[in-house]
Amino acid sequence: MSEGTNTVSENPIHASASEGSRKERLALWADEHLAKLLVIPTLVLLFSMTFYPMIRAIEMSMYQYTAGQRIGFVGLDNYVNLFYDSTWRNSLMVTAWYVFLSVTVQFVVGFVIAVLLNRKLKFRGLIQTLILIPMILAPTVIALVWRLLYAPGGLLDFIFYPIVGGNVGWISDSSIALYSLILTEVWQWTPLVVLVMLAGLQSVPDHLKEAAVMDGASRLRIFWDITLPHMKSLIVLILIIRVIDSIRVFDKVYILTRGGPGESTNVVSMEMYRAAFEFTNWGAAASMAISLLLIVLLIAITFVKIAEVKF
Amino acid sequence: MTRDTPVRDNSGDLVDRRSVLASSGATITALSLAGCLGDESEEGTAESISVAAVEGEGSWFDTLADEYLEDETGIEINVELLPFDGLFEQLVSVLDNRGDEFDVVFMDDPWFPRMANHLEPLEQWLPDGLPDELIQSTVDIATWPTPNEAVPPGADELEQEVRGTVAVGNAQLFAYNTDHFDEVGEDPPETWDDVLEAGQAIDSELDDTAGFVLRGERGNPINASFYAVGGSMAGRMFDDDWSYNWSSTEGRDAIDLFANELADISPEGVTAYDSDEVITAIGSGEAAQGLVWPGAASDMLDGTSEGDNIEFTVIPEGTQYAPTQGNWIASINTYTGDPQKRAAGEVLQEFISREAQELYVEDGGVPFRHDIFEEYIDHEPWMEALYNSLPEALPRPRTTEWNEIEEDHGIILNNVLTDDMTVDEAVEQAEEDLEDILDRAGYYA
Structure with missing residues (x-):
């Protein structure tokens, strides 16, 4: 060289x-x-x-751990144990209900608000900006604020006292706590649905709607046959985003209820957190994480297949 | 310019690229070696140490370090205060990976069995050894394996060694509002029957005052709150063979008293109460009595409406006297260098000295020396009750699996509190779950 x-x-x-x-x-x-x-x-x-x-x-996920120490190879035992673990099964059910309810409410409320905002309104810009505030706040801040609202004798109890005649165990009653969490989630993330749906509504070409009007189509017909099909990709996208995000909910649960009372708000991420960082049972925590990943993948693929959407 | 073209340096001498590269390489190598050798030197005493401590109780050490320890030892002490859960996560992460990020680590005593193998036997690093004035139970709880306690598998063949020093001498106490007791004509409680009787009288006779308050949040809060009741009514949670002990009649009675009878006279929403809510409830007069740790007692007394009416006594008796020990322990990380260990030893030696502890107590710290208790017995309203409790206090089970046991037991107790489980169902579930946890960890092999 x-x-x-x-x-x-x-x-x-x-x-x-x-x-x-x-x-x-x-x-x-x-x-x-x-x-x-x-x-x-x-x-x-x-x-x-x-x-x-x-x-x-x-x-x-294929090893057994005790007190943070790797003990030995156990193959798929950690996954098999999950099937027999009633706490894990319960946390899956709690998470499924949490995701179903919160995403459904977010979507319906968000879509309605987006349709309303798509009209000519006074102060539309201001309203849009105000609506976005919950979304840009840190989740921990939101949870701490709602913890104050849910406190016995707090603002929500003050508002509801005339209706129910006493304090409501917002986060202390096992039959109510999950719905309190859902309310917080809906409050925070509905604005994102509004934002995306509004963008979708505004992107529907005017000439298609004008042509439909000239053909004598009703408003409902236009919405059903023109607006909705045009927004199908966006709807699937926002549903996938919200479902995946809701499945991973942790901060609100950690701050507001820690999974209680009892096991009423014990979502899968809390269960994983405990297995990993409190019990240092990394094998069990990893098997939970991988199982959850597979479930999320399955849900996302199903959504896309059903809606026949190509991104 | 070709590779070996000579150039003139600023002084006008000729140098070529090869000599520049050679001299640069030699300099870098020398500096690297010096750096490595410097880091690996095991001689002398480090000029500074890093300490991981908990927010709240750890801040007393932080204050003392600034006020006294740094001046006395000439060692810079960098204290990082972390929240309770965050501290555990950090310690696990650092110690399991043999890290040296912290030279001294603070830990809640139930974490000690989990961390013990990563902690340095302490006495070799203390220039003057452990002082005789330390209360023996606080030395025992920082000894591994812990004397007079059931020992986990694998630890039974180890020689008992002190692997830390107590930093906060907590034992659970009982707080009650003298005004509320006087109003219903009840004497200060000595037994759990007294507690229930007075609580029910207060709850029914006084407006807007609950007879009792407990920490009902699932996991550590409810379990820590129940432990004193379970211990005094039914003895230790596990026997020497690690069988669950609270499935006895006395254990069922203890759960029934706590999660049903006392819960019935507690404020609404108690299923989500943690320490802060309990302190607020007693301090504001919303509740008449409850269990507290001395470390948090000052928050109940200072600036609250009922602060002047609150008195402290030892945990009421059931079938026995069994206050719960809840010490914070400070230990030296075994993976840090010898100079850091020497410096840490000097700092800890000074920390547990009488002079330092006088300042510590005046700053609000919870003591652990006989002479300090005797001198400062009137310094805080809870001091006498603590001094009567700490020498007799029992630690929670010394097992590496405590976090999982506590969480599981806490969920079960919380289920009884929310009426989702009966006492009998809870006991059966607890026995099955806890023994399964220990079985998986090889406790019955």
Whole structure:
């Protein structure tokens, strides 16, 4: 190598011709492979931040841990144990009910608000801005504020006292606590549904609606046959986002109820948190995480298949 | 310019690229080696140490470090205060990975069995050893394996060694409002029957005053609150063979008293109450009596409407006298360097000295030395009750599985509190769940 370099340096004409052709080849090669090269940093990040932890989690889920120490390989035992674990099964049911109710209410309320805001309203800009505030607050701040609202003798009790004639155990009554959590979730995330649905409503081409009006279609007909099909992708997208996000709910539960009273608000993320960080049973926690991942994937794929949407 | 073309430096001398590279390489290597050797030196005493402590109780140590310990030892003490759950997570993360991020770690005593293998035997690092004035129960609770307690498998063959020093000498106390007791003509409670009787009288005769208040939130809060009742009415939670002991008639009576009878005279919403709510309820007069830790008692006394009417006594008796011990322990991380261990030893030695403890108590700290208790017995309203409790106090079970046991037992008790389970169902469930947890961890092998 050093010999070649010396030869080139001794013959400037050859050197510059050879250097020129090398640069050209390099430029051609780079041009041909530029797309792949640009993807490499993303792939490295994706692998180190997503795939590697996932592979590690799968590996950990196949070991038994006691007091944080790896005891031995147990294969799929941790997964099998989940099936027989009544606490885990209960947390799945609690999470399913939480997700179903909160996402349904968010979607219906959000869609209605979006339809209302899509009309010509006074102060529409101001209303839109105010509606977005809950969404931009930190979840922990929201949970702490709602904890004050739910406190015995707090603002909500003051409002409801004339109706129910006493304090409501918002987060202390096992038959009410989950609905209190859902109320907080709906309050925070309905604005996102409003935002996305409003964007969808505003993107429906006017000429289609005008043509339908000229053909004598009713408002309901226009909404059903033109607006909704046009928004199908966005609706599926927002439902997937909200379902996945709701399944992962942790901060509100941790601050407001810690999964109680009893097991009434014990969602899967609380159960995972306890297994991992309180009991340091990494194997059980990893098997819960992988199971949850599979459930979320299944839900997302089902949504997309049913709606026949291509993103 | 080719690779070996000589160039002139600022002084006008000729230098070539090879010599520049060689000298740079040598400098970097020398600096790296010096850096590595410097870090790995095990001689001397470090100039600073890092301490992980809990918010609240740990702040007394932090204040004392600034006020006294740094001046006396000449060692800079960097205290990081973390919330209760966050501290446990940090300790597990650092110690399980053999990290040296913290030289001294504070831990709640039930965490001690889980951490003990990562903690340095303490006495070798204390220049003057442990003082005789320490209350023996506070030394025992920081000894592994703990004397006179059931021992987990694997620890039974270990030699007993002190692996930490008490930092907060908590034992659970009983607080009651003298005004409320006087109004219904009841004497201060000595037994749980007295507590129930007075509580029911107060609850029915006084407006807007609950007869009792308990920490009902699932997990640690309700279990810690119940432990004193269970201990005094039914003895230890586990026997020496790690069988669940509270499935006895006395155990069922204890759960019934706590989760039914006392809960019935507690404020609404008590199923979600933690320590703060209990302190507020007693301090404001909303509730007449309850269990408290001395570390939090000041919040009940200072600036509250009923502060002057609150008195403290030892945990009422059932079939026996069994106050619950709840110490914070400070230990040296075994994975830190010897200079840090020496510095940590000097700091801890100074911390448990009489001079430091006088300041500690004046700042609000909870003591653990006989001489300090005797000198400051009137300093706080709870001091005498604590001094009567701490020498007799019983620790919670010394098991590595305590967090899971406490959580499970806490959920079951909470279920009784919310009427989702009967006492008998709770006991059967507790026996099955807790023994299953211990079985999985090899306690019955």
